[in-house]
Amino acid sequence: MAFRLESTAGAPNGPGTSAGSIVRENPGELIHKEGLRAMWASPGDPSPTADTSSLGYHELQRSTWMGSQGRDVPQECLVDILPPSVPQVPTPTLHPLQEWEGCVTEIRSDEFVADLLDLTAGDAVEAEEAVISKDELSPEDQARLAIGSFFWWVVGYEASLGSARKHVSLIVFPDLPPMTQADLDRGRDWADWLYKRWGLE
């Protein structure tokens, strides 16, 4: 298996930001030097357990910091899956200005009522109520509408690089698997635990 090292340190925007500097071999082949272990580790960034108060890192440990802008590819272990991953900006950004978590409390013919928890404010309890038109929902989500179901509501800006920014409102019902007996058992155990803890026996 062949590999070739090619530094990205001189790339215009720093290590790993130049897709053109990625090494390629036969399409689909894994180019492998030190193994995939260090694939996305970024040696330029302080390791979480590194003792930076001393003169060096005495304990290197893998980080959950994914490098700066795009994936930093370590120069000493340049590994690539071909072609280079997804584009750097794979999808439009939907930047939230306001986010709520909602719980459906009532369903009417053309609208539904929900208690809202303000996630932007970091609220701990639902303090708002909203009446929302069913037209706000995708047909798929309309089928998910039920008393007690929860959803996220985002108001924000959607933008792609080079295109106009759009003000959008989006309601998303989560993709939840069907309730299982194990889920019900866990819920019952939790309720029993609370019941005892509060001395309600």
Next chain:
Amino acid sequence: MRIVPEISGMQIVLLGQFNPAIFTPAWFTHNGLLRDGLEESAQVQVIHPQIADFTADWLHLQVTNQQFVAETQQAPYARLCELVVRTFSKCVHHTPLTAFGINRNVHFLVSDPEARNRLEKTLVPPEPWSAFREGLGLDSGHGGMSTVQVSHRRPEGRREGGQISVTVQPSALVGEGRTGVFVGVNDHFLADPPEGSARQLMSVLGAEFGPSRKRSDEFIDHVMSLTESEG
């Protein structure tokens, strides 16, 4: 945030031991973690015993033997957390996990190059480098701040090794090298005990995601404020 970012997203990164080959779009839909039908429109880059990499609607997922990265640029960000928590507390809860990170990344534009210069000079004052102004190109406009990283290495209530890091750089993606700023926040948590149960670590992730995201947005807003002129 006082400036609406051009690019805005979140990542959840898990460290541990993973079997990348199982993480396919079809596996997620089969387990009810992603919506039915998404597997057909997903863009699969590679599924291999050593790496899985695909994009499905709002989600980009990349898994190697040691790292699981889920990321999105589309709010609601809570669904990213929900996906990861459900995956590792319900479906593959025997996975040995050692750490997780909650990363918040934004690229934003400032009004003009002077505003970015103001930010750079605030974060990295040129005076200590005055002897090297020419050598570093500080006067010619070809030199200046590349990366500033500020870290809290002992956040309260976290196992030693937990860390909060804020990174500021000129943006490589927006502003044509003159008016773009990148801010990334890494909120790093270690499992306690090491390689503890996935369910336990996921309960921490579920509890910490919201506060972490709020804290990160405050850091980012603060950096944005440094681009504003005093007048």
